[in-house]
Amino acid sequence: MAMVRTTCPYCGVGCGIVAQTGADGSVSIAGDLAHPANLGRLCSKGTALAETLGLANRLLYPEIGGQRTDWETALDRVARGFAETISRHGPDSVAFYVSGQLLTEDYYVANKLMKGFIGAANIDTNSRLCMASSVAAHVRAFGEDIVPGNYEDLEEAELIVCVGSNAAWCHPVLFQRIATARERNPALRLVVIDPRRTATVESADLHLALRPGSDVTLFNGLLAHLARSGKADADFVQRQTQDLEDALAAAKEDASSLDRVAAACGLDIAEVARFFDWFAATERTVTLYSQGVNQSTSGTDKVNAIINCHLLTGRIGRAGMGPFSLTGQPNAMGGREVGGLANQLAVHMRIEDPEARAQVQRFWNAPVVAGKPGLKAVELFDAVAAGRIRAIWIMATNPVVSLPAADRVRAALQRCDLVVVSDCVRDSDTARLAHILLPALAWGEKDGTVTNSERRISRQRAFLPPPGEAKPDWWIVSQVASRLGHAAAFAYHSAAEIFREHAALSGLGNDGSRRFDISALAAIDDEAYDSLPPVQWPVTARRPGGTARLLGDERFKGRFVAVRQRRVANEPDKEFPLALNTGRVRDHWHTMTRTGLSPRLSGHTPEPFVAIHPADAAAAGVAGGDLARIVSPWGEMIARVQCTGAQRPGTVFAPMHWTDAFTACGRVDAMVNPAVDPVSGQPELKHTPVRVERFTVAWQAVALTRRPIDVTGSAYWARLVTSHGWRYELAGAVVPQSWDEWVRTLPADERTGEWIVYRDPRHRVFRAALLQDGRLEACVLVGSDVTVSREWLADLFTRNALSAADRMGLLAGRPMAAAAEPGPVVCACFGVGEGIIRAAIRERGLSSVEAIGGAVRAGTNCGSCRPELASLLRAESGTGRAAAE
Ligand code: SF4
Secondary structure: OEEEEEEOOOOOOOOEEEEEEOOOOOEEEEEOOOOOOOOOOOOHHHHOHHHHOOOOOEOOOOEEOOEEOOHHHHHHHHHHHHHHHHHHHOHHHEEEEEOOOOOHHHHHHHHHHHHHHHOOOOEEEOOHHHHHHHHHHHHHHHOOOOOOOOHHHHHHOOEEEEEOOOHHHHOHHHHHHHHHHHHHOOOOEEEEEOOOOOHHHHHOOEEEOOOOOOHHHHHHHHHHHHHHOOOOOHHHHHHHEEOHHHHHHHHHHHOOOHHHHHHHHOOOHHHHHHHHHHHHHOOOEEEEEOHHHHOOOOHHHHHHHHHHHHHHHOOOOOOOOEEEEOOOOOOHHHHHHHOOOOOEEEOOEEOOOHHHHHHHHHHHOOOOOOOOOOOOHHHHHHHHHOOOOOEEEEEOOOHHHHOOOHHHHHHHHHHOOEEEEEEOEOOOOOHHHOOEEEEEOOOOOOOEEEEOOOOEEEEEOOOOOOOOOOEOHHHHHHHHHHHHHHOHHHOOOOHHHHHHHHHHHHOOOOOOOOOOOOHHHOOOOHHHHHOOOOEEOOOOOOOOOOOOOOOOOOOOOEEOOOOOOOOOOOOOOOOOOEEEEEEOOOOOOOOOOOHHHOHHHHOOOOOOEEEEOHHHHHHHOOOOOOEEEEEOOOOEEEEEEEEOOOOOOOEEEEEOOOOOOOEOOOOHHHHOOOOEOOOOOOEOOOOEEEEEEEOOOOEEEEEEEOOOOOOOOOOEEEEEEEOOEEEEEEEEOOOOOOHHHHHHHOOOOOOOOEEEEEEEHHHOEEEEEEEEOOEEEEEEEEEOOOOOOHHHHHHHOOOOOOOHHHHHHHHHOOOOOOOOOOOOEEEOOOOEEHHHHHHHHHHHOOOOHHHHHHHHOOOOOOOOOHHHHHHHHHHHHOOOHHHHO
16 A cells, blocks of 8 residues: 555645555545644545546546647647737737646746736636635735634634634534534634524524625624723734724724614624624634635625724734634635735735836746736636637636636637636536647646645645646646747746745745745755645744744734725615525535545535525425526526525525536526625625526426436436436426336436336326346436435445335335435435434434434544534424424
């Protein structure tokens, strides 16, 4: 067994992983006990990584116009396309759209080529969608993009305020660290500020389900309260901050009294007062925030409103306290460090600063350097649509799914003269529009560094050989740069070489004026790079082992920013009466290109859904389990209705993950408002006015098969991978002439064997199953709705032959015996379903999450499902909120 230490490719927690590769090529994945971010833990997504390493849907060879070609031809064509466009229309007519999935070294090279050699700054990243508002607010408050604290602060705090973050699902390992810290220290309180009652809320001491977008008022109210109640650290404020008066005046104007805050935020006065009192009384307070804060047209102001409260109380730069931005992607931070956003230069140097530009140009020995900020993500694709950008290179991301008003993005790319996509995925909504496809290495094959939310730089190391002709992203960019005439500046042979250059640049003219400084790593040799342990920047001659916390010294001068609550870009109205919030589910990542390959991850949320409050559902004429069409002024989607009291009235939630590869009309961003924050350019992904209406169908079906089936003709479909094939949810507007004929067209390659069929035309029920040598090959269950045990049916595919009882239950869609039905997956690690857990609670009188773990193992590995286990306990005991839903 070969063992390699690397880093998880998913969220910004940045967990260390130990990958072991067997002689037969098998891979096992475990958490790295020595990595400070996770200390051996992994969440459900990290645990299932080994299931996602296959080559299905991998792009293995360069392609032009859908035809395989060789690297030389493809690279020549890319370089010629960019060169001709630049020569005809100027450097601002080309763009790179990159990704927080790139490694720092890839990012560095792409940024260098665009800003230093093409001479434009039109390089932006999908990280614009996740943390640009935090970056902008950090720069306003700290003068630089700095996350001052670290994960240990969360364990040393006595109050954690979690704002706009479902950390239990989106940053699960960090949330488990918090949960463990709370077990050790029962005085550690958790306040969750979120319009939704998420899994994170399940263990909160206080939940403020505020009106969406009212965060600035809430924190302005807190600032005024802290000042009123004598909680300002006058010494700190006087010594290390500026502009308090303006910020306080704005706060008082915006949130003059508790009543006004409560009314503006749609909260109970007593709840607001309790939060304010707890914050005021607790020195060790960390405010943790994420996309619910950032993804807003007032995202930057929200972050500054939070930071203002920490500056006033001097709670920053010391153990157990501070504002803490949680990044979404594995290397959003690395991208920020190299300057991979359109409004940055490099290594925290400002693009507007002529001296900085001259220094960087000299360092790169570049012919030119971009003289002004480039286009930010949304405006960049608007420029593509307008024909101002004529050649675009998209690296490791899928903007046709993830950008707001995504149908506009698709249309823009369809019109663009040259679309180059470098990715590891062969078929994505964006790759389908590429003129040239360039195969990149995937996780497990790549080599470089990433930076997590606490500024910790970790190595991603390869443990798999490159498949096909796939290449590192930095190599691909360098080859194109070379063909554009810049061979000397891009003559890299390894990621280590690029890292050293990046580290050296970070120290350039840096007398301490920039905190981002890793110059102590500029001279490390290849061996030291290879064995580089996780380290938090700055890493300097004075601090060669890195720096745990920043902004705790006298050098730090913070700035209060006066912010006032602004109206959200588009309020719901009569035509679109509900506010749509979008986000992640527990077991999927971004556009599912990786997690969609894992059966155990796919089972937790099998299809796109819209969560809606029961009162809003009644008003819209939909019920739980229905299919609904959700419509906004920009587009629409179809999703399954989940009626839940966890949703604030007037709001709905839909997940961001589904693409055309997994469902019909399930791209939520097609309908998302493209309005952006005026400072950060981050889009309003959490607040789009929509209406929900019933999607009327004549029939619905569930089909389980060993092979993919043709879904054309279904008005709605969603598919997910199972351990033995595929599961489809289907629906149609017109009942077929003959179900018997229809069903035989589905499992395309399975036309022999024994069909068993049940028909009840009066009730529009049709059930059919195909058996070969006693083994189940496919089953299709049709009805006006299909309430069957999908998990039990899936389990039948694991048997070599069905028993008589199985065959009897098969067409009923559930077991004949009294055994518990598995139910939908709750614990992905051990595949434990809700039915099993509920039965265990009832029959064995279980009364704690630990007892459930002892009985059925659920929740005993990664812990991601523990909030759901707590919710099931309450539901079964009839005492909790879940029971009321
Ligand atoms: Fe990966 Fe999960 Fe850790 Fe995030 S919390 S880095 S997804 S293992």
